[in-house]
Amino acid sequence: MSTAAVSSAAPRKGADVTMTVLRRIGVFALTVWVASLVVFTLLNVLPGDMARAQLGMNATDADVASFRAEHGLDRPLPVQYFDWITGFLTGDMGISYSSRAPVAPQVFDALQVSLILVGAGILIAVLIALPLGTLAAVRQNKPDGVLLSAVSQAGIAIPNFLAGLLLISIFAVGLGWMPSGGWTAPAEGFGDFLRQLALPALALGLVRGAILSRYTRAAVLDVMRDDFMRTARAKGLMPGAALRRHGLRNALVPVVTVTSVEFSALVIGAVVIETVFVIPGLGSLLMRAVDNRDLIQVQGIVMCVVVLVLLVNLLVDITRTLIDPRLRSAR
Amino acid sequence: MRTPHRHGLAAALAVAALGLTACSAGSEDGADDAGPAQDASVSIGLAAVPANLDYTTSGGAAIFEALLGNVYEGLVQLDEHGEVEPLLAESWEISEDGTEYSFTLREDVTFHDGTPFDAEIVQFSLERLDEWTANTPDNLAAIDQVEVDSPTEVTVVLSEPDYDALYWLAGPLGTMFAPDSVDDLASEANGTGPFTFESYENAVQMDLARHEDYWGEPAGVADASLVYYEDAAAAANALRTGGVDAILRAEAYDQVESFEEEDEFDVVIGDTQAVAVLAMSNDHEELSDPEVREAISLAIDKEAVLAAATTGHGTILGGPSVPTDSYYQDYSEERPHDPEAAEELLEQAGVEDLSLRFTLPNRPYAEAIAQVVQDDLGEIGISVDLETQEFPAVWVEQTMTNQDYDLTVVSHVEPRNMINYDDPDYYWGYDSEEAAEHFAEARAATDDADYASAMEAAADQVVQDAPGVWLYNSPNIVISRDGVEGLPEDDLGVGMNLSGISVDH
Amino acid sequence: MSQLRDAQAELESAEQTQPRRRCAGGGLILTGGILVGTVVLMALVSLVWTPQDPTATSAVDRLQGPSAEHRLGTDGLGRDIASMLLAGAQIPLLVGLVAVVISLVIGVPFGIAAAITDRGAGIWMMRWNDIVQAFPPLLLAIILAAVWGGSTATAMVALGIGASPGVARVVRSGTLQVLSQEYALAARAAGRGPLHLALRHVLPNIRGILIVQATVGFAIAVLAEAALSFLGLGTPPPTPSWGRMLQEGQSLLQVEPLLVLWPGAAIAITILGFNLLGDGLRDRFDPRMEVRR
């Protein structure tokens, strides 16, 4: 099919990459702003009286009024939004209704914990998925490949909290190898930190790894069908070498893309895993804030999660641009 | 720093007992062989999470349970039998008409930040009660003013006699605060108690450290950590895997048996002040009919409720008082499980197709109770819709404050919660002149016997009117690993005193 | 795009003669179908019959092992586990169904519209889509549970809305594919408007993608419902649901592991079934397009 005449793209990569990255960051900022509107709107249609819920039944109307004034709940919503979002940008998420402490430090502490957990989960998932997914693709018609496929299928079907419960039951309570939960910051004791991280990270990573390995398998299968793989073989590369030199990097592009989707799945998976393993991360904080109807805290946490997800999307986008030169000069 | 002392087992037990009562007598004797380590630390698993540290404005027993008696102290405290005994006040006198309480204060007490404790502090703390929004400050509404007689003498003047006043002063309402500290009660705790407050990571862990300059018997452990597990099974797992040394107020009822079977764990089942009560809204047309309420009472199988909620641990109740109350009477046989009779009653009342909205806190015990009740009421033709509400936030707002419910259930852990039947505005909506008279009599009582008999009469009246169904008094389950001694066995509805705990290595 | 590679053509013509493509993924579809069918059957049967009343509590019967009366034993409230397992299939399936329908109802028109107006509004529509996608379904469900309290309805709505951006994305790329085909141009040259294009050309041709998407979406919704119930934000008691059973059973895991294993297995089998079905259908409808959400 004929296409419009395209002036032959001059390879001026440096400028292209910078432009692409800058444009992505611009879009990211815009996206975050709209997302903040969504979060604020969603959470400010809460029915019921925040103040009364927080103060309990002995509170008088005056108490309620002063609570509302103290937390600025008596001002028009646009003003509240403006205050919240400008505060958010400067790292001030307001004062928690229930703990009466600033929200931001709690959220940041919890965020660190969750990030470590999610990071460990992704690491485990990737370490499982890349080799196994590739193997399953290469050996797709052989018994071991089929077996790998089946195992990963089964892995996907197990909810991560069930995996968590079973891991606790076997390795913590049953065998006593690991603690059943809790959290130690790495600075406070690296051994304890690792021991406590092991099971929840596994619970997260195993299931995500199973899913990611399916994507990897699909991506590698796709790549193995590509023309340039045939070219590589025609050059005289052995199948394995062709896959290593030409296939894997190409297969990585869709896998990296999927990782961004996987990341948000992991973050939300961490919410559940944190409750199972009593880990003071964002998930635990969120669940408690929801229980306490601590609107301002919920708002801060949700916004953080959303920014995080968008940020990872941005990073993945940029990573793809770096891996795939075609995206650099994309329109 | 004192040198580590070694105690024999007997001595250890003695210390433990002393610790519980936290009496002022020193027991620095008996230094020998292996025993509790002075520099030991203990970590204790708990279920209920403090929202913050300020129990003057934040509801929930978890805060004062952790802080009262450990960090904060009042003029008086409850001994292990629930009797009032001296603490920061060495002694007191009550005027003939019961309206003036004169306390003589200890002299050598300072707050952890160095503020000296004196009569001014008492005046400040007790006159500040009108700023409280949580933990039923109305229980001490009778306090009119506090007069400073001398630095160590203070008189609390009541506007009318209240026999319960001392009792309430032994609880959170009687806490002594340093005036400079009240601005950040939510995040700091500055008291006179045996532990200093170190840190609180919200909903995760609270760290207390022994206050070395405590005026009384120093705490048995150097550090105490309260670790919070909202999920009972997680707490039990933590105990099993060495994450904590003990769990207090354990709700993992199902696991009690398996812990009892294991040698390395000790299980103690103590008392609580808690009353699990199924409240029936007086605003509801059919439910305002005593026959219908009676029928519902008869329809509920309390054995089944107890089995479902606590696997049978605890005491089945028939009335609003608990066994540890001085005015306790056993009403459990009053309305035995009798579905047929219940059905007949309903028929008599001419009620058909009754459909009720049951709001319940999202707590395992409440969900278990609700499902049994739903089932039981279904048997007699009452259909029940369950509506789970987050506890405390939503339940307190919707059910308790707005009183928007037909049926609800909650375990009232606050002590002597029966007096709320004297408050027609309480969510129970109970309003009885007869009962009110008895409650007034009780307040005006000047000795225990009068008080108890008046309260008994009130209880009789309440039970007769059946504004709710009293289900059970839950047990206080304490599970600890071997070697941890001196844990508070009973939950008296005040703080849990940790100073008596000792840990064997 | 349309350049045929000869070998490919030769191969495909060979495949055409033997109906290989027809039965592609047959084994997966069969296995998945059997698993899903079993679950659906469980739900249907439980509508009219269960061995016992799945909500009937009985204090004396609590935590019993399997017996003639209780095939799989009883739970902590003395309820019959077998009956709860059967009836517990209803909620996941209902949530899955409604969530998938919601995600399709939102995502399909959105995706098609974004593709048809690809240059102008379409770009902004997809940006919006990206934003919504930054709210994972489960997070959305938690937020909605915070707003309205946890219930089956909020779970269904949240999961449906949360899944819709994924649907929209897939639909958009499928629609762009269709619109780039000459038959779509021919339809436009014939004076047919966007609605005709959408209904007569796009929908029938992305049907396969939609079925695959719906199947996978079903599995995700079932999983999310279980997680929500586990967190206490899903289906409230006494309605039996596997997620709730898991949550109630976890405190008894050390005492009676089967209370967790039964509902856990039921959830796993359901998800496995839908995933296998989805993979099989994907193979059948489009052997080239692999898992790509």
Place this chain on the structure above:
Amino acid sequence: MNDADAHSSAGLLEISGLEIGTSSTRLVHGVDLQIGRGERVGLIGESGSGKSLTLLAAMGLLPENLKVSGSVRLDGEGELLGASERRMASVRGSRMSMVFQEPMTALNPLMRVGEQIAEIIRLHQGVKGQPLQTQVLELLDSVKVPDPARAERAYPHELSGGQRQRIVLAMAMANQPDLLLADEPTTALDVTVQKQVLELMGDQVRQAGSSLLFITHDLGVVASICDRVLIMRHGRIVESGPLQTVFSDPQHPYTRGLLAASALETDQQTGRLMTVGAVGQEGRQQGGPGQSGLGQTGPQQEQTGPQQEQAGPASGAAPHEVSSEEPQTFDQAAIFNQTDAEPLLAVREVRRTYGRAGLFGGGRQVQALRGVSFDVRAGQRFGIVGESGCGKSTLLRILTGLDEATSGSVEVSGQEILGKKERQLRWLREAVQIVFQDPMGSLDPRMRIEDVVAEPLRGASREERRSRVEALLEEVGLPRRAADRCPHEFSGGQRQRIAIARALITRPKILMADEAVSALDVSVRAQVLNLLDDLVRDYDLTMLFVSHDLQVVRHACDTVAVMNAGQIVECGPADVLFAQPQHSYTASLLESIPRVAG
């Protein structure tokens, strides 16, 4: 027989009894093939003939699910069929190399071009470092890639199709292989580029003394590069021999038909194109996508096309002057083919610019049309030729209201169509219809033929619809009952007939054909062109025929405009323009056409 035989005596590659099949179907039936040292052999066949599979079998790169038997021997290596992967790997790229059809996908998109070339040298020669670098640059230079140093650092997507194919060729020739296998290496390229690449390939092979096995469907291409040809059909070799012999004196009827069809020869008596439709009815089951059944042997079609005995000249339009412009730059575009009478179609100064400013800048603009003006009179057959990217398809889309012009004016029957709302263009939808290139893509696979054909029809009753569809199907040479079938049941040629039927159902005044026969096998191409010819006459159509194929345009049109880079560079009566091209671009286009009779 002459020196072609002398070559084959020094056998390099010997394929004998090669059979390839799936578990149930045999695709290649006992192919025998010998190639001598330095010999250049063309393997000719239409799609689905098994020629590519034969090639892949020689390289040992057949898909795993295919079964292969027979023998493939390479001089000095012995039997290759069933040889170990390791042994094959050492042969591939060093003694036997391959060039593929699709330059867009044959290169690893994530690897720099230089590295991809270096890889094959390193692999077989073990050269490293600076010498390797030098060798790569030399190779790039030898395949005439402009600015080798820059190309070496470039990624494939930064190069044009022709440049990429040069890179692939450079890779294939890097180790001076004994045998180069080329699989339709120029099919995806424009004619001018094709010519250059073919010449380059010929030079390279000659210099290296390599043998060549060249696969194509295009007889003209073979003629320019090979000295011996084999004709393959349905998995069998039906004829072979020296190029001259086979082309001048074909023995097999299929070869004869193929030759006639590809040269677009006309029957002396009827003036119609020669087809191979009548030849070789032994055809296999009709195929689906990817296979354009030769000879219309589908079950629903026994007769080939409506063979009306209408004679007459191919062009019915009045002659007119040539108005070609020599200078490369036009200040104002001239109006081509201008007429004093009211033209049916008047195109003035049409410009189209693609590209947009991105959300955050960075948009790129492409000028697809730079001011095109011409007239078409009623009854004319107006052809537009040009290479890919010249703007011809864009132009056609604007004329059919599928795309919007950036500026300019288009009047059909005196009515402006640009800038109008779809509602105001109802009449245009009936007056102008279009036939597209791709017989796969132009019919919705999910629709029944009746719905496909009737799609442009509005407001007709069911019966009327049905009867008109059936009537039209008959006219385009398909049975009435085809209306109830689905597109996948038809071959490529049949589908194109259906597309034509759809275009005619509104009885349009103007029929636009966008590369309408380009995707068809040569044998089918002739039939479809004949059909168009008949229909244009029967329906009194004015036709706009866009193609990259000069031969086809020359046959199908009476007036031809040549487009380059968004402008018309020359326009005139077909005969005149082809005989005496005025513009240098037209001349170079004409020169590039590969000719059978070379």
